[in-house]
Amino acid sequence: MHSLAAPGNTSPLLHNLNPEQLAAVTLPAEHALILAGAGSGKTRVLTTRIAWLLQNGYVSPGGILAVTFTNKAAKEMKTRLSAMLPVNVNGMWIGTFHGLCNRFLRAHYKNAGLPQAFQILDTQDQLSAIKRLCKQYDIDTERFPPKQLGWFIGNCKEEGLRPKDVVASDPDTRKKVEVYQLYEEQCQREGVVDFGELMLRSYELLRDNTAIREHYQRRFRHILIDEFQDTNKLQYAWIKMIAGQGSDGLLNGGGGAVLAVGDDDQSIYAFRGARVGNMTDFVREFAVQRQIKLEENYRSYSNILDSANALISHNSRRLGKNLRTVQGAGEPVRVYEAPSDFLEAQWMVDEMKQLIRDDVERKEIAVLYRSNAQSRVIETTLFNAAIPYRVYGGLRFFERAEIKHALAYLRLLENPNDDTSFLRVVNFPARGIGTRSIEQLQDLAKATGCSLHDAVSTLSGRPGAVIAGFVAKLDVLREQTAGLNLKDIIKLMLENSGLLEHYRNEREGEDRVENLDELVNAAESFVMQEGFGREAPGMTALVSSPEALTQSPASQGLSGAALDAVPDEFGDTGETLSPLQAFLTHAALEAGDNMAAAGQDAIQLMTVHSSKGLEFDCVFITGMEEGLFPHENSMSDHDGLEEERRLAYVAITRARKRLYLSHSQTRMLHGQTRFNLKSRFFDELPEECLKYLTPKQQPMLAGGGFGSSWGGGGYATNSGAGRAYSTGATGQFGTYSAPQKEVPRKEEPTGLRKGQKVFHTKFGEGTVLTLEGAGDDARAQINFPRHGTKWLALSVAKLTPVP
């Protein structure tokens, strides 16, 4: 690894970078870790780094590999980069892990053992493939729910395990492995890959094919990984492989320099396999010499940052980082306590109205919550107040049923053996093909080991004839669409498949028709963007062509560096994908936006998770309550709690100017009113940064069930607002009062209340969900984390209230 010349230039690229950013951008060509705090200009550093490397001729565009997690991030990187330099970013290897793996597998499909037109299964497709398989092989779906099987298979792949590699000690696991094996065979037969497969197969190809591996190791001189804290085990292994780094004999150390950019404090995806530990592993295994911390924050005022810093300081095993700003303290962080979730929403909407009156744009106001279910009250309240809002998440464009149907037809044009697509539309729109006929066909296909499509000719009788009719229809469509451009292919398919007609005739089908029209538009703009020729299909490839980089003469230094471009010994430049194939790939890898009210100036509603990477002038974080945030499922273990804290950290650091934290004493959840204590995270925030909009809740009186400031009185209803702040009397003793047997009182005959934590000698600690009856008949529904929800007779059960 050589050192790059000292920067010492006054290129406009480097203007306005702070010293740390500058250091990161101009790092020498060696492995490095950048700890990029929230709002520290991470994307800017990444893109400027690439631009700087290119501009100074340290690397050619083909020598760059830049990996992100989301298409959005990849797109952003490309946009910014092309704004800095006149370079063809579409030719560069900038993309998501899965997008790049797809590109890689397309280029080397033969070596990867895949058909050229392999299709990608999304999670829905995967699940239906598994369900189909379960039916076929009589898998007991009671014991092995398809969802779980899918989860199992996905996890195995993420661990880099093929069926033969899984250590199955118990019969259940053995069965699952068996299904995994069958699933693999099925996918292979049908020429489809799931998301995990894209990653795993790429990894294996690199691992097992020396020529290919060394080619890419030589080729990529600079490897940049965004959101490194979110990488899983397989992704990390893939990085090591492509960078030629590690203790493994396969790895020769001759690969490029890896620049890992991430923030351990913002690692919030452990539940889907993300390993923060990859950061420390990276430092060790790549013998990283330089770590740069970007701690200067350009987003928020210091009251907000100090709150975030204080909160996250309660986590252990951090790499260590403290955000700072040159901006002033700004406004205090506002804390609000509501009597009910309903009134919490009400207060919030009132506050928003004021903000809007003060000329804050609606899209600069965000409401963040821990779980999706919380959005309902807020939506209702906003709706009633006639304030436009937009909820993030939910169904995205390419996930809609009508779109999936249309895509299934298109996929069958490319690959008739795609059984998932075949089954999706063989009788949609209805053409008199019943379950029986399909089962017969499936049996035949299974017996011959061929696809459904290929089995059709062997199916006799009426069913055979009808299904053959469907196949013939597809064949005709394939003939008709040959040579047409993508837009016309789709139009013709929509008409001839009967999809459009079906939805036209359907009551309330207008939206679906509209979406199908939108599909045509999407295809057209895809063709434009990807630069496919207008008339001929197959002119350029979305994927492959790693060397086909248009180098603009205007960019200084590029041509010189491009000379060391790796010769392409694999002929992958020649592989082209038809616009249709490329579009189908695009649809699978990029589910598109969720379409709700996009573009409008509306209040933004989303989970904390989906807020990552975004920023707003005003942020409301709602439902900051024990059990909700931190979530009860994460509270039991240390790591889970720390992830919740990181989540809160992410949430807080979204706010630029004004931050509200709210919690409610009661909340409707699963149809039951729950009493919630305020989140422990409040206690971890610096008092001097906070402003209480409601009287500060007294420290909770532990034990006895009187922790809530509602006192010993009746249960809350949504109309009980008026009393909320006058009944704090029981809470004013800050000391712990030992649990004691209560003499039953009129108001609270059981001595228990909903939300109360109790201890049971057999089931351990649990939470009271419901109380019923009185006296000897009194019973409580209690949720025990380890044993589930139980109904217990209070006269019998030995329960002790716990703090």
Place this chain on the structure above:
DNA sequence: AGACCCGGCATTTTT
């Protein structure tokens, strides 16, 4: 084939 009903279930999400 389509409507309806009931029961189970209910962090977080991207590709």
Place this chain on the structure above:
DNA sequence: TGCCGGGTCT
């Protein structure tokens, strides 16, 4: 409480 999926009824 509300949704979704599976099963059943017409």
